[in-house]
Amino acid sequence: MTETLVPQAAEAGPAPAKRLFIKTYGCQMNVYDSERMADVLRPLGYATTEAVEDADFVILNTCHIREKAAEKVYSELGKMRELKDAKDGAMTIAVAGCVAQAEGEEIMRRQPAVDLVVGPQAYHQLPELLTRTARARGERIGADFAPVDKFDALPATRGTTGPTAFLTVQEGCDKFCTFCVVPYTRGAEWSRPLAAVLDEARALADRGVREVTLLGQNVNAYDGERADGKKATLAELAYALAEIPGLDRIRYTTSHPNDMSDDLIAAHGDLDALMPYLHLPVQSGSDRILRLMNRKHGRQKYFDLIERIRAARPDMAMSGDFIVGFPGETERDFEDTLDLVRQVNYASAFSFMYSPRPGTPAAGMGAQVAPEVSKDRLHRLQALLLEQQVAFNAAQAGRTLNVLFEKKGRHGRQAIGRSPYLQSVHVDDADHLIGKIVPVHIVSGQQNSLTGKLIAPVPSPRDLGVSVLGA
Template sequence: MAKKLYIKTYGCQMNVYDSERMADILSPLGYELTSSPEEADLAILNTCHIREKAEQKMYSDLGRLKDHRKNQDGKKEPMIIAVGGCVAQAEGAEIMRQAPFVDMVFGPQTYHRLPEMIARATRAADKKTGKGRGVVETDFPMESKFDALPQTEISRAAAFLTVQEGCDKFCSYCVVPYTRGAEFSRPVREILEEARHLVQLGTKEITLLGQNVNAYHGEALNGSGEWGLGRLARELGEIQGLERIRYITSHPSDMTEELIEAHRDVPQLMPYLHLPIQAGSNRVLEAMNRKHTRESYLAIMERLREARPDIALASDFIVGFPGETDAEFRETLDIVEKVRYAQAYSFKYSIRPGTPAGVMENQVPEAVKAERLQELQALLNQHQHEFNTQTINKTVRVLLERKGRLEGQLMGRSPYMQSVAVFAPERLLGQIVDVEIKEAHPNSIAGTILTTEIASAA
């Protein structure tokens, strides 16, 4: 009888990728995914330390899992409860102290050891004591976790492929260098092999992942020297059947001319770039240790638009960083007006223990942060809606990825990462089709598939 695996994923696309790999690793052990924590034999919370109140959400979910396990008294082996990801890496000992019923704690660099950890947990003390089994794996291993990963056998029209992990930037507000470790890039050969395998399974779009993905510097195909992300994108563009290439998340300091030129020359590289600036004030950027200025960032925007005039831009923003004045916040709004982002993510600054910004003076009051965030998001939402409205009556290529909420509705993504809704036969799932856009909403667009596309799929 198959065992049931429940995974709750918090935060970034790297965590989404990691959760998928965990499911792949555990599949040979007989684990099948379930969306119901109540029936799980193994429940994993794959945590993120970036989002606000990450720890509180995790402990709340852990309490619910504990209650679910109490209701499994009839089971020969009640649920194993595990915490993975960045919060686990940073606060493993504290998790075991506050939630002693947790069985396993492991960092993002060690999930390839899950079979071994489960075996150790299974051999541990009797579950009736209510005490967890105390398996903790939060050291950074000497070996690469990628060496132990199986290639997925699940067909996905759009797939993630991690090419780089870790961060050497040490932004003063961020815990990623402490939870993901130093920058590591996979060899080009491994990436191309995995990409070809995904395409054979039906993948049409691959998103390259990394904490600082454009810092990629993997070993070249011939073993001599290194390739950057631009060179890698060109090689991926030669794979027959791979129709779309994306990458996230990037740092302005690593936006090379080679990569900008790839946006001009590689048709599979989608005209969309998520390039976080975080703030518009040079003083705040320096305090954040971002290693770029507003001027250098705007120069990159100009070069990108020269190379690819139709490119859509996205960003991240933090408001209320320690010491941020009203005038400095206005500089952030000015950047938004100058760039006019198609999409953006914005957050109030929140203290992350162990980071330099957490002990800075002049912490901004919560009420001020909330007011600034509301004003910033109103402007960002206005620009996003305007960008979506510009697509009305235009024809865009859409990769249909999943069913929508309505009967007969399919959902997909435009080249510019817009969410697109259409009414179409289910047989078109996984296909790239031409859609004439009829409606624009704040967070999505909707349209009609051209009749020639439907007929060709019949």
């Protein structure tokens, strides 16, 4: 689980009357949702702040995937209550996202400081909710699933700044893995119409976005409606996005092996814009555990997919998700997972101890694995995954990679960008290249990043004797 603050856009003119603080837990889809909540509230005079003590309106955008994630929210709400009391109640507190969807009534009961609760398909109603909450506390919205209403109601203009952006194209899940709450908190699979996605992507490109990451709980199950009423695949969407001027890079996450279609695999070989980095979760390397998880695929199908993907795109780097300690997992099952990891050879991966979620089938299964056993397995798995990640990063030394520079670094004129493989790349004397894609010689690879240098110095405005506003 990650926690992020909504990226702050530059503001001009007098300070706004109202300040908005959003804290985001969990996946990239929540980051996108938080950005869109800020967009919805901007016409009401709310501008974002990174200082929660200055906020008039606080939103915790929550994740329900893991037990500790939910408990972190309740802990944070305790701090928010103290801050609200210190301001004599002059602060509105909302809980949004998947915990709000699953535990809305419990949140209102457990933490009286919360003014409203809104599910992930209803945050477009925040302006209306704020008006009603001013009269009566305690509204809960979002028990139904109508994402089409949400996207239709969102502002056309986004406050996104910078050269990269998330773009939600698909929501919900029909897979019903036995460990997962997503089908219950996000609803059934639903895809945005092709034209709507392309319109938003063009608007992002017009704002200087060079790379989009397409988001969905099962993003490669995308089947948005085309103008002719037929369904478009994710591959068709990728081809269309690659035609948008200025949009040079396309990524997507998170994928399911059962939705990795032939045309999508072929697109990876055809489209330079489709980055050679694929997050394809498998969760376990044991066929027996995969059946208990209701994954509807086995390890051999996963191996076959990897082989076909790498045949289409030989430089493809793989990422994955793993759960250890699933109910009934034996040491032999775990060894099968280690074997799968060794055969695939991941560039990066996420791994977790199984966490029972109320209402899911796995929570009621027998043979729950002892925590100390799960912890030991997690440490062993993470050691192997880290070894592979370090080796992959080190192997980039001596290569030339195109880097999209995103932001300034901590030292001097250093800038930080992303490689095609999503690695963070640190380069000196490159702060004038933010928003540009530039070939970089990779000097070394570390555990979590690469160090590079410009192949040929690119002159900055200062070098050319041009005055720089604010310099």
